[in-house]
Amino acid sequence: MQSPEAILQTTFGFPGFRGVQRDVVDRVMGNRHTLAVMPTGAGKSLCYQLPAVALEGTCIVLSPLIALMHDQLRAATAIGIRAATLTSADDNRAETLARFRAGELDLLYAAPERATGEGFRNLLRDAKVSLFAIDEAHCVSEWGHDFRPDYRLLRPLLDEFPDVPRLALTATADAHTREDILVQLGIPHEGLIVAGFDRPNIRYHITPRQGTTQQIADLVAEQPGPGIVYVQTRAATEKLAASLSGKGRQVRAYHAGLDPAVRAKNQHDFVASEDMVMVATIAFGMGIDKPDVRFVAHAGLPKSIEAYYQETGRAGRDGEPSVAHLFWGAEDFVRARQRIGEVEPQRQPGERARLSALGALVETGGCRRRILLKHFGEEPAETCGNCDNCLNPPAAIDATETARKFLSAVYRTGQSFGVGHIEAVLLGQSTEKVMQRGHDALSVFGIVDGEEALLIKPVARALQLRDALRTSEHGGLEFGPEARAILKGEQTVDLVLPPKRERRRKRDGSANPIGDPLFEALRARRRDLAQAADVPPYVIFHDSTLREMAMIRPINLAALGRISGIGARKLEAYGEAFLETILAFEGR
Missing domain, CATH: 3.40.50.300 (P-loop containing nucleotide triphosphate hydrolases)
Known part of the structure; x- marks a missing residue:
């Protein structure tokens, strides 16, 4: 043996x-x-x-x-x-x-x-x-x-x-x-x-939603290579896929309600692609053994940290640099709490603990990776150097006073209105709705101005995340169980303010960042062989193997066989073809 x-x-x-x-x-x-x-x-x-x-x-x-x-x-x-x-x-x-x-x-x-x-x-x-x-x-x-x-x-x-x-x-x-x-x-x-849970090649980003479609379109523009965007409903997959299409990338939708033939074709084409974006529900993923996914985005909150770890883990299976970006909103936590109320009583404590762990992950001003790894029982370093907070530390402020003003306005307006109306009251805006209901006469009318006005929406998100505010069946904000302690000054509200987003130029995170023409020639040969064999390109060789070929430029099969990822069977099946490409490039 x-x-x-x-x-x-x-x-x-x-x-x-x-x-x-x-x-x-x-x-x-x-x-x-x-x-x-x-x-x-x-x-x-x-x-x-x-x-x-x-x-x-x-x-x-x-x-x-x-x-x-x-x-x-x-x-x-x-x-x-x-x-x-x-x-x-x-x-x-x-x-x-x-x-x-x-x-x-x-x-x-x-x-x-x-x-x-x-x-x-x-x-x-x-x-x-x-x-x-x-x-x-x-x-x-x-x-x-x-x-x-x-x-x-x-x-x-x-x-x-x-x-x-x-x-x-x-x-x-x-x-x-x-x-x-x-x-x-x-x-x-x-x-x-x-073995440990760290995926050091994945860069974690978590951002409040502010125009999700545009945020994801920007991410897609910045990140070359195949990507997955997870959304929470079937209808949303098709709507977002349609919005992202026509911008230079192939985009497909995937959910359990699609015709099985369409679903199978979309999955097949994604696995075989080198740049396609799949917009999908969580029905898509576990069955995908695609190593070259360069980014995974979430357009809403995942079910748990375990689910988030598994779904983001579909990026960068080949060990190459990859990105995981989560876009969240306060309403995600509101809906999650509503779902918890619908499950069996014995499961509710565990579900609440999972939601609390997600809240800590999205709200932290510290290292995201540290929170992830601590959840799985590890003791990582304080910083990882490869998440949004480590790379660009956010400002943290005590927003307790603004939170108390917001809660007071919710209470004095009858716990019946949404964030927009509460904001108008606090800023002293004489909108038609404010005037009709006499809310311009309330003691909270116009008590927020200047830079504090910029805190209103983040504070509203933070209060809903912490269950100090809930959404009623009619869509208005009402007090949750944590509101009383904040109003009485028994609990503070610390707020993490993400850095202002600057429009970034498209990053050269491509498979060929230094523009080596031999690497592109090898990829083209791989693409032809993959199509002929009806297999995804990565089944022939990974990009890392092609990069090593382009760097070493072997001149015979023995030297080619010493490159990582080339076993005896693949050397026999594909060695001559790739050697031919290398020698032709060298002019031999």
Whole structure:
């Protein structure tokens, strides 16, 4: 049997393991059960693919989405791993079963729904199973943000094969969720390997919404490369996609209500693209194994910090610089609290804690990454140098007095009006509505002026975020449970004022920032090969591999094969084509 290092080089084309990969592989090869918590882009799939090549038998990969399985199948096949999927979308079921029984598969992908059936269990008795890999393992936990009941039915299947190692993998699990995964999948606590949650290549930005469409249009203009924009409703995806279209970028919409053929085509085209923007609901993402997404934007508040971490983690899986930008509004928190009131009473404390954690993330004047990582139990440095607050520290002021004025105006106008009317009263504006209701005679009329006037809207957002103000069923502001303490001076309202936004020139965050013409020629050759093979360009080679080619300019196959990311199978399949491009560029 080849050593793990030899397989890593010859099959995957990598000179060495990254992070905790070697620790995980060693446990699997030693026949020990393991839970690996590794950030997206840390190479989780290699942790079961490499043992699948090394060990006798077939690794059974349990994965939640068909699209994700098919993406991983393409990538595995491209490097010479014998792999197949067993899903409702496959028309080669008989061939796959025959290959499995004959011991001709290294990897067999299936969904938990199929794996928990008696028929699948009988199938596994017909051949040698080398490993169970449970992908997206946080789905097994009711404490997780993406619970799937079928995952909780896996334990009997795993226990029927007690001598087969099991490897659970996830990028998003806090301490409570990790403990639950260990119990539900029968993994001993000493089998827990946590690689850390930091994604240092992602730059985090969080901004109050002020004309969302324009804000996102500006972001799209500034950020080259593929991107995902998450919105909260189906209708909003199509509306925003239409607004962003026609500005030099391909833009598509994705949501569960689209015709299945349209949805599948949009996803296929996005995966194959080098610059498309997908405007989507959260139905889009988990099934996407696309490494070169350069930015992820949220046009509204995600469900939780765990969901935010997972969704932003779809950017920069290739390790290249990427951006995550969240645009939020006070109404997001109002709606979230309303939804919490509609869930079962026993779940409400946990949901409130999740919302409070999101509030701390958007409201902080300190390091965003620090809050994210502390949520997952880490103790990071005070600053990261790669989030909006670290790069451009905001001003922080005590806005308690302005908040008390705002709350007084809400109370004296009868807790029936929105932010605009309250602002008009405080500024002393004699609008028609103010005059009709006699609010110009109130003691709060005109008590805010000068620079304090600029604080009214941020204060209104802060009061709604803190649940000092709520929106009534008629759309007016009314007191929430935290209002009394602020009015009585028992609680302060500190306000973070984001720096004024300057119109930035388009950043050269492209795949080819130094404009190397050889790199562009290599990308063009990759594009042609990808179209001919009907696979996404990144399945051929990642941009980082092409950049290394352009820098080293190898003159023979042996030198080309020493470049990171070029294993034996890819060298055989594509080496001559890329070498031809390099030599032609050199005039040889």
